[in-house]
Amino acid sequence: METARIHRRHFLIGSASTAGAIAAAGVTGSSFPAFAAETKELPDYVSWKDADKLIMHTEQTLEMKRGAGGTSVITPNEEVYIRNNLPSPDESIVADRDAWEVSIEGVNDPRTLTVGELKNIGIETVATVLQCSGNGRGFYEHETSGSQWLTGAAGCILWSGVPVRKVVEELGGLADGGNFMTSTGGEQLPEGVEEKDIIVERSVPAEAMENAILAWEMNGDEMPLAHGGPLRMIVPGYYGINNVKYVKRVAFTEEETDAKIQASGYRVRPVGVDGAPDQPSMWEMQVKSWVTHPLKDSESGRVQIYGVAFGGDKPVEKVEVSLDGGESWQDASFIGPDLGRFAWRPFLLTADLEPGDYVITSRATDSDGNVQPESTEPNHRGYDYNGWDRLAVEVTVV
Amino acid sequence: METARIHRRHFLIGSASTAGAIAAAGVTGSSFPAFAAETKELPDYVSWKDADKLIMHTEQTLEMKRGAGGTSVITPNEEVYIRNNLPSPDESIVADRDAWEVSIEGVNDPRTLTVGELKNIGIETVATVLQCSGNGRGFYEHETSGSQWLTGAAGCILWSGVPVRKVVEELGGLADGGNFMTSTGGEQLPEGVEEKDIIVERSVPAEAMENAILAWEMNGDEMPLAHGGPLRMIVPGYYGINNVKYVKRVAFTEEETDAKIQASGYRVRPVGVDGAPDQPSMWEMQVKSWVTHPLKDSESGRVQIYGVAFGGDKPVEKVEVSLDGGESWQDASFIGPDLGRFAWRPFLLTADLEPGDYVITSRATDSDGNVQPESTEPNHRGYDYNGWDRLAVEVTVV
Numbered sequence: 049m050e051t052a053r054i055h056r057r058h059f060l061i062g063s064a065s066t067a068g069a070i071a072a073a074g075v076t077g078s079s080f081p082a083f084a085a086e087t088k089e090l091p092d093y094v095s096w097k098d099a100d101k102l103i104m105h106t107e108q109t110l111e112m113k114r115g116a117g118g119t120s121v122i123t124p125n126e127e128v129y130i131r132n133n134l135p136s137p138d139e140s141i142v143a144d145r146d147a148w149e150v151s152i153e154g155v156n157d158p159r160t161l162t163v164g165e166l167k168n169i170g171i172e173t174v175a176t177v178l179q180c181s182g183n184g185r186g187f188y189e190h191e192t193s194g195s196q197w198l199t200g201a202a203g204c205i206l207w208s209g210v211p212v213r214k215v216v217e218e219l220g221g222l223a224d225g226g227n228f229m230t231s232t233g234g235e236q237l238p239e240g241v242e243e244k245d246i247i248v249e250r251s252v253p254a255e256a257m258e259n260a261i262l263a264w265e266m267n268g269d270e271m272p273l274a275h276g277g278p279l280r281m282i283v284p285g286y287y288g289i290n291n292v293k294y295v296k297r298v299a300f301t302e303e304e305t306d307a308k309i310q311a312s313g314y315r316v317r318p319v320g321v322d323g324a325p326d327q328p329s330m331w332e333m334q335v336k337s338w339v340t341h342p343l344k345d346s347e348s349g350r351v352q353i354y355g356v357a358f359g360g361d362k363p364v365e366k367v368e369v370s371l372d373g374g375e376s377w378q379d380a381s382f383i384g385p386d387l388g389r390f391a392w393r394p395f396l397l398t399a400d401l402e403p404g405d406y407v408i409t410s411r412a413t414d415s416d417g418n419v420q421p422e423s424t425e426p427n428h429r430g431y432d433y434n435g436w437d438r439l440a441v442e443v444t445v446v
Numbered sequence: 447m448e449t450a451r452i453h454r455r456h457f458l459i460g461s462a463s464t465a466g467a468i469a470a471a472g473v474t475g476s477s478f479p480a481f482a483a484e485t486k487e488l489p490d491y492v493s494w495k496d497a498d499k500l501i502m503h504t505e506q507t508l509e510m511k512r513g514a515g516g517t518s519v520i521t522p523n524e525e526v527y528i529r530n531n532l533p534s535p536d537e538s539i540v541a542d543r544d545a546w547e548v549s550i551e552g553v554n555d556p557r558t559l560t561v562g563e564l565k566n567i568g569i570e571t572v573a574t575v576l577q578c579s580g581n582g583r584g585f586y587e588h589e590t591s592g593s594q595w596l597t598g599a600a601g602c603i604l605w606s607g608v609p610v611r612k613v614v615e616e617l618g619g620l621a622d623g624g625n626f627m628t629s630t631g632g633e634q635l636p637e638g639v640e641e642k643d644i645i646v647e648r649s650v651p652a653e654a655m656e657n658a659i660l661a662w663e664m665n666g667d668e669m670p671l672a673h674g675g676p677l678r679m680i681v682p683g684y685y686g687i688n689n690v691k692y693v694k695r696v697a698f699t700e701e702e703t704d705a706k707i708q709a710s711g712y713r714v715r716p717v718g719v720d721g722a723p724d725q726p727s728m729w730e731m732q733v734k735s736w737v738t739h740p741l742k743d744s745e746s747g748r749v750q751i752y753g754v755a756f757g758g759d760k761p762v763e764k765v766e767v768s769l770d771g772g773e774s775w776q777d778a779s780f781i782g783p784d785l786g787r788f789a790w791r792p793f794l795l796t797a798d799l800e801p802g803d804y805v806i807t808s809r810a811t812d813s814d815g816n817v818q819p820e821s822t823e824p825n826h827r828g829y830d831y832n833g834w835d836r837l838a839v840e841v842t843v844v
Contacts (some may be wrong), residue, residue, distance in 0.1 A: 120604040120666040173782025270520040384571025
């Protein structure tokens with residue numbers, strides 16, 4: 049959906065001053081250790097995660113620290129962020145993973161299939177960036193509700209499951225009028241609340257089916273319950289919210305669902321404006337990158353500057369690094385294997401740094417020539433800040 | 447070293463009967479659940495591993511079950527096999543990872559570098575198959591000492607670290623006469639034993655340096671102590687033994703080390719013959735594949751047959767699957783992203799199976815046209831069985 053991208057590009061602050069960038073960068077660099085110190089004990093349902101690598105905003109929202117994640121392309125499951133709209137279902141749903149059922153509708157031969165049956169239809173593996181719509185919210189200056197994510201509500205993951213297009217083919221193909229692929233989560237809904245106000249149900253354009261998989265595996269392990277096991281809808285290139293967990297229904301529908309999470313939630317809109325179905329939905333991700341090293345003061349001499357870059361729903365083609373807050377740029381190189389257009393790529397620039405103050409940031413370009421902007425204009429919910437100004441880090445070299 | 451490959455090819459049993467193949471396959475398929483039942487409590491140093499996915503041969507040798515590992519290309523750290531020649535060093539060596547020292551010798555400016563310093567020289571990420579020389583030993587019919595590995599002393603891993611060639615360049619380049627790259631492990635040696643009889647020190651041809659890295663990261667996580675952290679030599683395409691753990695010295699030497707593990711150990715030799723330096727060393731791996739699903743009886747109808755395939759030190763180009771013990775073959779397709787020439791690739795063949803007995807096996811071909819053989823002639827130590835006959839699984843479809 050180009051509308052979302054154009055909409056956001058229109059929001060750019062063209063006049064962000066370097067001073068502003070430095071100040072914002074200072075917040076990132078300096079507040080980082082403070083955030084780390086606040087780490088609390090992990091809740092039971094994610095007790096297997098690596099607490100040292102995470103920042104816990106709430107019981108349902110955990111972010112990977114900016115310096116975690118390494119340079120190995122994939123993000124270990126223990127470090128992948130958590131953002132659950134509803135509490136995780138009971139562990140009993142992963143006791144017999146193959147028995148989990150998903151109803152497939154809007155096809156010529158609608159059926160309920162078990163995971164065991166899905167495993168017999170086909171297998172595909174795809175690496176994708178999983179990124180929360182609100183990743184970077186903490187960089188906006190306007191007041192926003194929700195977790196103040198910095199860079200860590202994102203990871204790069206290898207998923208394995210059945211291609212949705214193969215399931216559709218198996219069930220006689222799409223019925224007429226299937227404009228959207230609508231996935232429903234299997235969370236237990238609290239009582240006394242209108243279902244459509246609370247249910248996790250998301251629609252994406254039906255063509256997203258071409259790359260989507262119903263996944264039971266995450267980085268080679270059974271899909272953890274906390275990440276949507278036994279079965280999760282993976283829509284490569286789309287924001288995390290569209291990757292519905294514990295998916296119990298996939299329907300090809302004429303209209304988008306009227307669930308609140310779709311109708312008014314996850315809409316890009318000016319500050320102060322209510323959410324509505326005619327606003328761009330948080331579907332395809334946009335080009336983005338950030339530095340993950342160094343984040344702190346450094347000794348002079350040679351410094352390895354690295355981070356991650358991705359194109360959203362397109363391959364990332366180029367990354368540049370600036371040491372002076374965007375005054376000048378140098379081409380970085382990519383590290384390691386290319387896991388495909390939906391994955392991120394670690395990048396590297398080796399620099400010789402004299403003593404002094406640096407504002408280090410990165411700027412990615414996707415294969416269509418879209419360049420990561422200097423700044424991102426405020427939107428009401430503080431979605432996906434991708435401006436290279438505030439993603440910068442301030443480093444003093446001594 | 448072509449010698450090793452030619453040597454082993456010369457060992458092929460050309461006359462292995464199909465009946466023999468079926469019998470051997472039966473051992474694999476049927477004994478699998480029995481092995482699984484024998485799983486014991488994991489030793490402390492690998493207590494973080496996934497016991498359900500492992501077979502424990504001894505405290506120092508743990509194998510991944512054939513059905514574990516999934517289809518996501520990489521093997522999760524929790525499932526990667528363990529084969530330690532000596533007990534793991536004390537955990538104190540990973541308390542300050544950046545302080546670990548490695549001495550670099552046989553360069554023009556020899557020096558001892560810390561991991562912290564290495565991290566400033568360069569960064570590269572490479573996916574490799576890590577495979578024990580003895581993987582498949584259990585398929586040989588002759589008596590062999592050592593763990594009776596089946597398929598699971600192997601995994602595919604993303605490593606991140608500094609390219610050895612950059613370290614060499616940093617230290618003024620190779621000194622004259624550096625024919626071999628000799629790496630020494632930092633294990634504490636038991637007292638009262640001749641050092642060269644016990645030390646883990648391995649030489650590989652110096653040109654292996656071109657792809658080698660000194661790695662501090664394994665699948666995005668800090669290198670676990672049990673896998674060689676803080677620092678491990680990774681020699682892509684070479685058997686596990688050459689990927690020296692807790693590496694404390696890398697020397698470019700004129701001769702191979704005279705340590706027993708090199709001079710007489712890990713040599714390919716006829717049964718009953720003593721190990722000697724003129725025999726082929728377990729260096730580059732050979733083309734290999736095996737099916738990981740199905741391993742058990744199956745219902746009739748469509749069955750997804752999958753497994754893993756690799757070319758050793760060359761890319762794998764093709765995999766064929768046979769349902770009749772090698773009488774006929776069908777081309778399989780690869781699943782997911784290609785992580786490079788040293789990685790394995792999951793493969794898939796979808797088959798419609800009528801009720802009956804099947805002997806399912808796979809046969810890989812590397813980019814040089816080397817084809818995985820029908821059988822592997824016995825060698826004294828039972829190294830790397832790669833014959834598609836005994837790697838087969840017997841499946842009854844009802």
